[in-house]
Amino acid sequence: MHLHISHETVYDYDAPVARSTQYLRLTPRPGRGFQLLQWRLELPAPASACKDAFGNTMHVLSLDGPGREIVLRAIGEVDTGDAPPSPDPEDELPAPLFLRDSALTRADEALRQFAAGFADAAKADAHEALLSLMAAIGERMPYLKGYTDAATPAAEAFQTGRGVCQDHAQVFVCCARLLGLPARYVSGYLATDFEHVASHAWAEVRLPDAPQGRAPAHGMAGGWLGYDISNQCLADGRHVKLAIGADYLDACPVRGVRTGGGLETMRAEVLVKPGTGDQQ
Numbered sequence: 546m547h548l549h550i551s552h553e554t555v556y557d558y559d560a561p562v563a564r565s566t567q568y569l570r571l572t573p574r575p576g577r578g579f580q581l582l583q584w585r586l587e588l589p590a591p592a593s594a595c596k597d598a599f600g601n602t603m604h605v606l607s608l609d610g611p612g613r614e615i616v617l618r619a620i621g622e623v624d625t626g627d628a629p630p631s632p633d634p635e636d637e638l639p640a641p642l643f644l645r646d647s648a649l650t651r652a653d654e655a656l657r658q659f660a661a662g663f664a665d666a667a668k669a670d671a672h673e674a675l676l677s678l679m680a681a682i683g684e685r686m687p688y689l690k691g692y693t694d695a696a697t698p699a700a701e702a703f704q705t706g707r708g709v710c711q712d713h714a715q716v717f718v719c720c721a722r723l724l725g726l727p728a729r730y731v732s733g734y735l736a737t738d739f740e741h742v743a744s745h746a747w748a749e750v751r752l753p754d755a756p757q758g759r760a761p762a763h764g765m766a767g768g769w770l771g772y773d774i775s776n777q778c779l780a781d782g783r784h785v786k787l788a789i790g791a792d793y794l795d796a797c798p799v800r801g802v803r804t805g806g807g808l809e810t811m812r813a814e815v816l817v818k819p820g821t822g823d824q825q
Contacts, residue, residue: 548785562611564610569606570603590606630770650718651699660719733784751767
């Protein structure tokens with residue numbers, strides 16, 4: 546699938562910002578069958594590029610001097626391929642790294658009991674158990690805005706019984722780890738029928754390798770597979786991966802610190818639409 550992507554994030558302040566540093570994970574990650582055809586960042590000043598601890602491309606933008614607005618844009622084209630969802634066995638990071646909990650994915654007793662209900666199924670067929678877990682979270686936590694924010698931990702969102710894609714992904718990641726399956730948070734984009742949406746989030750789980758001499762259950766060999774809990778589907782050609790991490794804080798597209806500025810207002814618009822693939 547050939548996709549055109551435009552992502553704009555605007556920060557407005559009611560007082561001048563003396564200085565700020567923004568950490569931008571706005572460049573898609575490479576992957577099997579994925580091609581980054583064109584990509585550019587439009588920023589108010591030059592930024593330095595590096596790789597973070599999870600291998601995500603990160604740009605560090607530092608701004609000095611008084612200002613009341615910061616505008617960040619990412620624009621480009623990608624080709625995600627047309628292959629059906631299947632695990633990707635290749636990854637430079639050790640899977641056990643994603644068995645550890647984190648500040649936003651730490652389990653409480655309610656989440657432990659909820660995940661325990663899928664333990665027997667996970668031993669028999671991890672992928673089938675994860676599909677059931679995905680459906681159960683979707684039923685228990687309807688997609689509703691305004692009940693959580695970026696700092697809401699998985700346990701709190703689960704108790705609230707409502708949430709958005711970030712909350713769904715973090716609850717799913719927490720439960721998968723409780724089942725002994727390495728799981729990580731993914732930020733990115735999703736092609737939809739809506740004109741403007743926010744960036745998206747889902748989860749990836751490292752499925753176990755099939756025992757020697759046996760075919761993998763449901764055709765899913767061992768490897769990383771994406772689960773989009775909010776849309777109740779596997780990650781496919783509509784999904785473009787920006788960053789991975791233990792939770793939202795590791796993988797969010799934009800995160801920063803500042804001095805001054807007073808009250809901050811942030812708005813973001815993402816447009817992801819199919820294209821023909823013709824190059825100019």
